[in-house]
Amino acid sequence: MTRKRLLAYTAAAVSVCALVAGAFLAGGRWAQGGPLGELTLARWDADLAAQSEQLARIERDVDGQVAALATRVGRMQAQLIRLDALGKQLTDVAKLKRGEFDFDQPPALGGPETAGEVPVVPTLDAMLDSMDAQIDDRRRQLTALQSLIMTRELARQIIPGGRPVESGYISSLYGQRTDPFDGNRASHHGIDFAGAAGTQVLAVADGIVSYTGTDGGYGRQVEITHGNGYVTRYAHNAALLVKPGETVKRGDPIALMGSTGRSTGTHLHFEVLHNGKPMNPLSFVRR
Secondary structure, X not given: OOHHHHXXXXXXXXXXXXXXXXHHHHHHHHOOOOHHHHXXXXXXXXXXXXXXXXXXXXXXXXXXXXXXXXXXXXXXXXXXXHHHHHHHHHHHXXXXXXXXXXXXOOOOOOOOOOXXXXXXXXXXXXXXXXXXXXXXXXXXXXXXXXXXXXXXXXXXXXXXXOOOEOOOEEEEOOEEEEOOOOOOEEEEOOEEEEOOOOOEEEOOOOEEEEEEXXXXXXXXXXXXXXXXXXXXXXXEEEEEOOOOOOEEOOOXXXXXXXXXXXXXXXXXXXXXXXXXXXXXXXXXXXX
C-alpha cells in the first residue's frame, strides 16, 4: 500500500471517530451537563488523542518505509548503470552488430490493455517492479553475451591459424607437384617450411596430441586433434617434445625441425585435415 493511500484510510477512520465523539458530546449537553455527559466527553477526548498519536506513528512508519524504498531505488539504479556499462563494453569487445544486444533500451514488454483501466502516476512500488524487470533483462542479456563470447573464443582457439614454425620460409605448396625423388607428378597434401635444424615447431591451435612417433615417409611426426573435425600434422621432425594425451595451446612448442623420413633436407611438412579430408594449409597459415 502506498503512503498516500495508507494516510487516507487512517484519516478517514479518525474522522469517523470524531463524528461519533461529536454525537456523544451533543448528547451530553442535552443531558444538561450531568455526570454521564462529562464522563462520555472525557472518554472520547482520550480516544481522539490516542487516535491522533496512532496516526502520527503511522505517518512516521510510512515515512521510514518510503525512505527505505527510495534508498533501494537508488541502489538499483546504480546497479543498472553498472550492468549497462559492462554490457556495452562486452558488446564492443565482441564486435557485435548494433541492435543484437541493446543495453540502452528497457526490456521489450507487451500484452493487451484492459478496458476501463485508468492510467495512474507511477508509485515507488511500480518503479521497483520496473527496475527489477530491467535488471533481470540485463542479466539475461549478459549471460547470453558471455556464452556467445566464450563460444567464439573457443572456436577461434581450436581452428588452425598462423605459422607452425618460429622462422623459415615456404618451400613447397599444397597440390600437384613434381616428386623430388622420382620426378613424377604427385599430390602434395600439405605445405613445407624450410629452415634451420632444431627450429621449434609450434601448435597452430589448441588441442590434444593424438599421435607421436615415426610413420614411414613422414618420419618423426606429431598429430594434434583440435575439435570440430580439425586435425593437424607436423612431419620430418628431428625430435618430438610432446606425448599422446597431452593438451597443447596455440603457439606451444611440440617438436624440433629436422629431416627424418622421406625428405631431401631440413624442413617441416605441415598438413591440415577437416573431417578426414586434406585442406590447403596456406589459407589457415594466413589467418
